[in-house]
Amino acid sequence: MSTAVDIRSEVLRQQFREVRQRSEKIAAPLEIEDFVVQSMPDASPIKWHLAHTTWFFETFVLQPSLADYVSPWPQFEYLFNSYYNTVGRPFPRSERGLLSRPTVTDVWKYRRYVDERIEEVMSTLDAQLLTVIELGVHHEQQHQELMLTDLKHAFSCNPLCPAYVDQAAIGETAASDRRWIAYEGGISSIGYDGDQFCYDNEQPAHQTLLEPYALASRLVTSGEYLEFMADGGYQDPQWWLSDGWNFLQSQQIVAPLYWRQQAEHWLQLTLGGLVPVSPSQPVHHVSYYEADAFARWAGHRLPTEQEWETAAQTELASSDSIQGLFLESEEFRPLPASLDATNRMQQLFGDVWQWTASPYTAYPRYRASAGALGEYNGKFMCNQWVLRGGSCVTPQSHIRATYRNFFGPGKRWQFSGIRLAKSI
Known part of the structure; x- marks a missing residue:
């Protein structure tokens, strides 16, 4: 018989998959050059968002749940920390656009690796770590919004005014009455x-x-x-x-x-x-x-x-x-x-x-x-x-x-x- 933890684990597994896939769908229309641009200190490169959201799951789920876990990319703990001073010193926010390495290919490998490990441990996590998975899912959804707003700002700095999607202008319509x-x-x-x-x-x-x-x-x-x-x-x-x-x-x-x-x-x-x-x-x-x-x-x-x-x-x-x-x-x-x-x-x-x-x-x-x-x-x-x-x-x-x-x-x-x- 399935326990409440088992049911919750399966629901979170599906949410995890859907959210991770949505981030990749947002990135799909981009050219490789688009992934590394940082147009201002408040914004981050698309590559950084993809890596940071992965860092979150690795740092707060895999490391606590697997006693013998060793990251294949230990330097990422510094590069892709955002503001968690308790974890360690973060890489300067305003310099994220200088990280041409690791490459975009490396970041995709990182995501695949962590996703596979999360899938393996999901059914063994206790209620506390399942709560962290849930927080991580919502954390990534916040970054999905940031990916698009940061990309828009980067495109605004380009005199070519590039488009992320093909889109017709909004037609002339009357505004509804304000009540x-x-x-x-x-x-x-x-x-x-x-x-x-x-x-x-x-x-x-x-x-x-x-x-x-x-x-x-x-x-x-x-x-x-x-x-x-x-x-x-x-x-x-x-x-x-x-x-x-x-x-x-x-x-x-x-x-x-x-x-x-x-x-x-x-x-x-x-x-x-x-x-x-x-x-x-x-x-x-x-x-x-x-x-x-x-x-x-x-x-x-x-x-x-x-x-x-x-x-x-x-x-x-x-x-x-x-x-x-x-x-x-x-x-x-x-x-x-x-x-x-x-x-x-x-x-x-x-x-x-x-x-x-x-x-x-x-x-x-x-x-x-x-x-x-x-x-x-x-x-x-x-x-x-x-x-x-x-x-x-x-x-x-x-x-x-x-x-x-x-x-x-x-x-x-x-x-x-x-x-x-x-x-x-």
Whole structure:
């Protein structure tokens, strides 16, 4: 008779295979030269992502489970560590693009070797190591999103504007009406309180008090953002936080990342190449500063993460599952909100990550896990802001209403956008 551990092991085995194959599918359209480019310190080469996600399984599963395990590539422990100081000194993040060796072929061999060893030990792992396998699967899904956002940034630095996929431009369609969806406020339960996977920063579940509020029924569009720009939004300091205004001036920013002006028209670089900005498409690749400034200009504000999560849980109460535009669609770009949608709240999940007004801090009674895996989330709870909802390059099985993404307020290379909120 199969035990609960046996059943869980088999489920994780299938998830492991699917996620590892998805990473390879993302890399499949690339030329060998694409694998080694690092366009900025925040981004990593595709080759590094493929190796690092493999390093995770080797370091945190194979080494603890096999007493006599010796890696055929011991130097990889240094080269492909990201930020786990408990494990050892990582190779400098800003220099990952200098690693022409090991070769891409070597990294593929590394992946095959570790995958085979994981398959061999999977059925013998105890519940604790199965939990690490599950974390590793979700960790790789995070890197799948990063592979695409990092590749897009690298392509944006190339004057040829290369395309990752063949893709027609979005046709001219009208934007759906923006409505306000009201929520009563009161005491709300925040954080994950189930028996499936979540990250430690989503716990513990706790209560918070909310004033009545409303969220916009859809994301802010590029057309609406163009109105902000035409009204001098980037030149008027009244809309900007002091730090945001300094950020604009120092970086000479006048538009969302990847937008380029050609005569009187705006173009944007996408994973399908350089195309005209679509007014009905959600604006994306904006920083927290830009999202906050737009909200002020529009006479509204950004939602707090507690407001966003409460609204999401309310909307999900009448739905069987999370729906939205995710990585699996292979669209690789946000799309306009549907004009005939039956859901009162659109684009709540997928399309773009939504900036909130909340700093990334620990929930009440939060304690980071002991050991190296305790470095996963907790040590980044400083100078970051929370984003919610996932994007068009987030795997659908990876997202939850309680999921907390976080980036510094000036970061723009992720698919980050805007949903408005207001108090009522």
